[in-house]
Amino acid sequence: MAHSELYAQIDRYAYINPLAKTSPVTKMLFALSALIISVSSPSPVVPIIVFAATTILLLRLAKIPVHFYLDMLAYPTVMLALSCLIIALFFGTGEPLTQIAFPWFMWTIFKSGIALSVATFLRVEGALSCLFFLVLTTSITDIFITLRRARVPKVLVEMALLIYRYIFVFIEVAEKMNTAQKLRLGHSGWMRRIRSLALLSGNLFIRTLEQGERTLTAMNARGYDGNIRVLEDQPPAKKTALAGIIIFDIMLVLAAYLTLNTGVL
Amino acid sequence: MLFRLENLSHQYSDGTLALDNVSLSFAKGERIAILGTNGSGKTTLLHHLNGILKPTAGKVYFEDKPLEYDSKSLLDLRRRVGFIFQDPNDQLFAPTVKQDVAFGPLNLGQPADQVKKLVDETLRLVGMAEYADKPPHFLSLGQKKRVALAGVLAMQPEVLIMDEPTSNLDPRAASEILHLLLHLNKEYGLTLILATHDVDMVPLFAKKLFILSKGKLVTEGSPKELFSNADLIRDVNLRSPRITHLFEVLKKENNLPVNSQLPLTISEARKEILRLLNLEDAAKDGGEGESHERS
Numbered sequence: 001m002a003h004s005e006l007y008a009q010i011d012r013y014a015y016i017n018p019l020a021k022t023s024p025v026t027k028m029l030f031a032l033s034a035l036i037i038s039v040s041s042p043s044p045v046v047p048i049i050v051f052a053a054t055t056i057l058l059l060r061l062a063k064i065p066v067h068f069y070l071d072m073l074a075y076p077t078v079m080l081a082l083s084c085l086i087i088a089l090f091f092g093t094g095e096p097l098t099q100i101a102f103p104w105f106m107w108t109i110f111k112s113g114i115a116l117s118v119a120t121f122l123r124v125e126g127a128l129s130c131l132f133f134l135v136l137t138t139s140i141t142d143i144f145i146t147l148r149r150a151r152v153p154k155v156l157v158e159m160a161l162l163i164y165r166y167i168f169v170f171i172e173v174a175e176k177m178n179t180a181q182k183l184r185l186g187h188s189g190w191m192r193r194i195r196s197l198a199l200l201s202g203n204l205f206i207r208t209l210e211q212g213e214r215t216l217t218a219m220n221a222r223g224y225d226g227n228i229r230v231l232e233d234q235p236p237a238k239k240t241a242l243a244g245i246i247i248f249d250i251m252l253v254l255a256a257y258l259t260l261n262t263g264v265l
Numbered sequence: 266m267l268f269r270l271e272n273l274s275h276q277y278s279d280g281t282l283a284l285d286n287v288s289l290s291f292a293k294g295e296r297i298a299i300l301g302t303n304g305s306g307k308t309t310l311l312h313h314l315n316g317i318l319k320p321t322a323g324k325v326y327f328e329d330k331p332l333e334y335d336s337k338s339l340l341d342l343r344r345r346v347g348f349i350f351q352d353p354n355d356q357l358f359a360p361t362v363k364q365d366v367a368f369g370p371l372n373l374g375q376p377a378d379q380v381k382k383l384v385d386e387t388l389r390l391v392g393m394a395e396y397a398d399k400p401p402h403f404l405s406l407g408q409k410k411r412v413a414l415a416g417v418l419a420m421q422p423e424v425l426i427m428d429e430p431t432s433n434l435d436p437r438a439a440s441e442i443l444h445l446l447l448h449l450n451k452e453y454g455l456t457l458i459l460a461t462h463d464v465d466m467v468p469l470f471a472k473k474l475f476i477l478s479k480g481k482l483v484t485e486g487s488p489k490e491l492f493s494n495a496d497l498i499r500d501v502n503l504r505s506p507r508i509t510h511l512f513e514v515l516k517k518e519n520n521l522p523v524n525s526q527l528p529l530t531i532s533e534a535r536k537e538i539l540r541l542l543n544l545e546d547a548a549k550d551g552g553e554g555e556s557h558e559r560s
Contacts, residue, residue, distance in 0.1 A: 008402065008403075011400060011402075012403070015398060015399065015400070139360070139361070139398075139400075140360050140400075141359075141360045141361050141364060144360065161359070161360060162358060164360060165357075165358050165359065165360055165400075165401070165402075166358075168400075168402035169354050169402070172402075211354075211355070214350070214352075214355040215355055215356075215358050217317055217350075217355075218348075218350050218355045218356040218358075219358065219368075220317070220339075220343075221315060221317060221343055221347075221348040221350075222343065222347075222368055222369040222372060222416065222417065222420065223340050223343055223344060223369060223372035223373060223420070224368075224372060225336075225340070225372060228359075228368070229367075229368065229371035229372060230359070230364050230367070230371075231363065231364060231367040231371070231377060231380060231381060231384070232377070233377075233381065
């Protein structure tokens, strides 16, 4: 699957999944609280629970196809696995697991390094599943409106809103330029590929400046006065759902305490 | 007069003289087309009508008052004079169709309930109601153009300015936009001004035509008057509508006794052919076929 298709598909699910019409406050509260607990948990059990819970919600309630979810997970998981391998091999102190003698130095792999590596892997996977839950069930409009209500500084929210919209415009432009370069053999050979990429990046940057100018003109033509106003028409958060999330979070924290000593850390 | 341009010139900061001493005027409720090649100054002229650009010389009058360029006057002007850009991506900035259409009315300070109703009605008018919650990047170009149109119509303007409203659209989408515009003009008395080089579309749309070339106003008049002067049209690097050209050739090369007033549209051509075949009665029965053309 091409990158741009993956992005567009994530966005599409956010608008059409069965959870799209539930309150964004509920979904964001669930995802963010589970993410924070998962990342800060000293026990490896909690991220596993979080990962399992969000995955079940995504596949069962939000009806996200399994293969698509796995596709999405695959990219960051590969990166993460590489990072965790480095941690396992080169980090840690205390009790050594094994030692390999080189003529010029002694390479030690520590037990604590392995433990740290596993814990990091699980925490990040738990956090990823929370973020995937958020982006696959909640449209960006809903996220922006909720952030604004939560008093996040307006300039940040409005910038994010514009950036978000024009990412898709520029992915399209970049893909077109890339194809045009390929058709004129701009990718034959390593040096030429680098040169083409540089030209594309430079050009794209200038395009963004021009696009910004034109968009501002168009916004001014519709009475823009420095404030982007949006229509707020979201369903209110259900009290039962909020209560459910709080109970779930308390259980996670309890699980973290109960499994503290059985953990790898 | 609704709009009057008086000796309008515009020189861009790079030195290009995009408009050179243009004077023209038109009335409320008219359907105006500004015709010219690429780079003839059409867009620059349009940008002066709602204060996006300020003339470097000359004046723009709206309802006989010169335009003021302070933010309050501009806001007032832009509420009444809507502008639709050539590339809808320039205009659609919001994450969903509904939010984009709501942007203008919300800027006018209308209450949320009223805006919601207005957004629904406008999207229905342009036939995009079912796409209200979709992000713009899911839409085709024709659909984006309709949403851009809705975004401006929702501000309930009296004048609608459009830069190449049918460019890059497939024939059906172009025809639908055109019929929508004609409907708005007839039903709500909306004044329409559009810039184009689509000469086949102009006779179907415009009552009055201004031809620009190299920043200068070359001539003005009805499509009938202007397109019957084939030499002038060629001089400014445009062409007559295809159907007009056909009759011109039939007249010149085959000495067919075509009426000196050459037909500009399919329905006019149909009447003329039937007349030439001595079937004038049939021509009368044909009636106004114009609204079904191009579809």
